[in-house]
Amino acid sequence: MLTEVACKNASCPPDKARARFADGGNLYLEAAPNGSKRWFWKYTFAGKEKRLAIGVYPAVKLKDARAARDEARKVHQSGADPTQRRRLDKALVRASAVATYELVAREFHAIKLKEWSEAHSTKWLRLQEANLFPWIGNLPLREITARVLLEPLRRVESKGLNETAVSLRQYAGQVFRYGIATDRCDDDPATKLRDALGAVIVKNMAAVLTxxxxxxxxxxxxxxxxxxxxxxxxxxxxxxxxxxxxxxxxxxxxxxxxxxxxxxxxxxxxxxxxxxxxxxxxxxxxxxxxxxxxxxxxxxxxxxxxxxxxxxxxxxxxxxxxxxxxxxxxxxxxxxxxxxxxxxxxxxxxxxxxxxxxxxxxxxxxxxxxxxxxxxxxxxxxxxxxxxxxxxxxxxxxxxxxxx
The missing domain is CATH 1.10.443.10 (Intergrase catalytic core)
Known part of the structure; x- marks a missing residue:
């Protein structure tokens, strides 16, 4: 078993390509001749020996490396390959970074142009550009919670534009549901705000009725x-x-x-x-x-x-x-x-x-x-x-x- 002091003092002899210092549970610290040190966890998946890179020492301390090993072991015990899972997680993070609210909203709008009337299409995008894009447009869809979405809607409502705020909540819901369908998010926070905004008082057009x-x-x-x-x-x-x-x-x-x-x-x-x-x-x-x-x-x-x-x-x-x-x-x-x-x-x-x-x-x-x-x-x-x-x-x- 390694100690923090042993990790600090670990080094690779000049005549070797690398030196490995084992901890428990197949975790080890690998030192290179240039002085760099990296953590790895060794495991077997589908009959093949593999290793998972955990991080660089001393940025990743011994206790942190052990915690990462334990998490990877849980993934392995569930029947998944920890290395492949990490790749998928990184790909998801990269996809989320570019799947911003504005990007997904504009993509959805472009699809609906074929069926929406010109007036509705123009209004839908204009309201988004004026009220939502400046506040949440650059946020990844997955990171937008109901509380985050509520803030720009409240701004609109505070101007006395209650009907506009309700419409924007509905428009945002369309974007999130499209995001769910295209695997850019997992939740529609707009539905959670159904009762958070004031009710729209519908006024009928004035008319002579007798x-x-x-x-x-x-x-x-x-x-x-x-x-x-x-x-x-x-x-x-x-x-x-x-x-x-x-x-x-x-x-x-x-x-x-x-x-x-x-x-x-x-x-x-x-x-x-x-x-x-x-x-x-x-x-x-x-x-x-x-x-x-x-x-x-x-x-x-x-x-x-x-x-x-x-x-x-x-x-x-x-x-x-x-x-x-x-x-x-x-x-x-x-x-x-x-x-x-x-x-x-x-x-x-x-x-x-x-x-x-x-x-x-x-x-x-x-x-x-x-x-x-x-x-x-x-x-x-x-x-x-x-x-x-x-x-x-x-x-x-x-x-x-x-x-x-």
Whole structure:
């Protein structure tokens, strides 16, 4: 058995290539003629004698060498080769060093570009770059704990951006789960923070939801003193209750006045990238009142691309703030009515007052089908019911307009 003093005094004779000084359990100190000393542990694996390098003396003291030998013996007794295990551990450390959060996040983002919408893809990366990459981007994925991840999320939350913080936690979870799948980490700390952030208070878009207020709104549209195109856009927002972006960016190529139908291409709908590429167009039946409105607009803008072109250039559609600004001028503040509120108004009043099947309304609103099958198997578009519904809705708005 060696002692610390014996290790210190151990040396190799000049006429030998090396000298070995044995300790217990096949541990030995090997001295070289140049004065260097190294620890080794000798063992047998798969019928072959092998040795494991433990370290250089005196950086590795005798007690430390014995502790390393005991750890290696445990690995050996488990049926593994200690030398091979060490190589694997070193490879894992090297891989972890380059598998930083930012690198893995950008790799995941590049894969998802094929299926995410452009808007979501841009938002996902922008929020990461602004809020997570500066704080944890250069950390190996395996070293990021829930506490480490919580710190940048708290920074965002402290700015009053609670919804952003919750979104970032979800985005981080996607990165960690991808890291687990690709063997870059073993845990998803984001899931542990599910209850660590404040709840998101969802506020519905302001909307007129009673027949009396809807009647007042329609009368206000009739008496609007702004541009004729804005007045018609307000009217069609009420009659068609499509997303504001689809109203203001409506193209004449979509409009069939004789067939009383607007066909919005899948690429222009709020859908996933895959659905935009391969989905069906969205059909919007036109009541006579909507056809009349579009005919009036055709006199003004029928020579161009857009039904509601920008005042600055006909190569772009109407500004996305035009309808909301018009509503403010008409006396409806942002707590009463918004451009998006026409959708809620139609859905609520048609269910409550006209007793129309909500599923038919949802189809006309172009809301995605819920449930595990989604749109893959629910192809019912209720075309006849929707055409009748649009006429009934337009007639009902006319009726409300006359009531005071």
């Amino acid at each position: 027949p009396e207020k809807a009647g007042a709104l329609m009368r206000a549209i009739d008496s609007y003193h702004g541009l004729p195109a804005t007045q018609e856009a307000l009217l069609l927002s009420a009659l068609l209750f499509q997303r504001p972006g689809n109203i203001r960016a409506m193209e004449w190529a979509w409009v069939d006045l004789d067939g009383a139908l607007v066909t919005i291409p899948a690429a222009s709908m709020k859908r996933t990238k895959q659905a935009k590429l391969s989905g069906e167009p969205h059909l919007v039946p036109l009541a006579p009142q909507a056809v009349a409105s579009l005919k009036r607009m055709h006199v003004l803008t029928g020579h161009g691309r857009y039904v509601f072109p920008s005042l600055l250039t006909g190569e772009r559609p109407m500004s996305d703030n035009t309808i909301n600004t018009a509503l403010r001028r008409m006396g409806f503040d942002n707590t009463e009515m918004t451009a998006h509120g026409f959708r809620a108004m139609a859905r609520t009043i048609m269910v409550d007052e006209l007793h129309i099947d909500p599923e038919v309304i949802e189809e006309q609103l172009a809301h995605g089908k819920r449930g595990p099958l989604g749109t893959a198997y629910n192809r019912a578009q209720f075309k006849d019911q929707r055409r009748k519904m649009m006429v009934a809705w337009a007639n009902y708005l006319d009726k409300l307009r006359l009531q005071t």
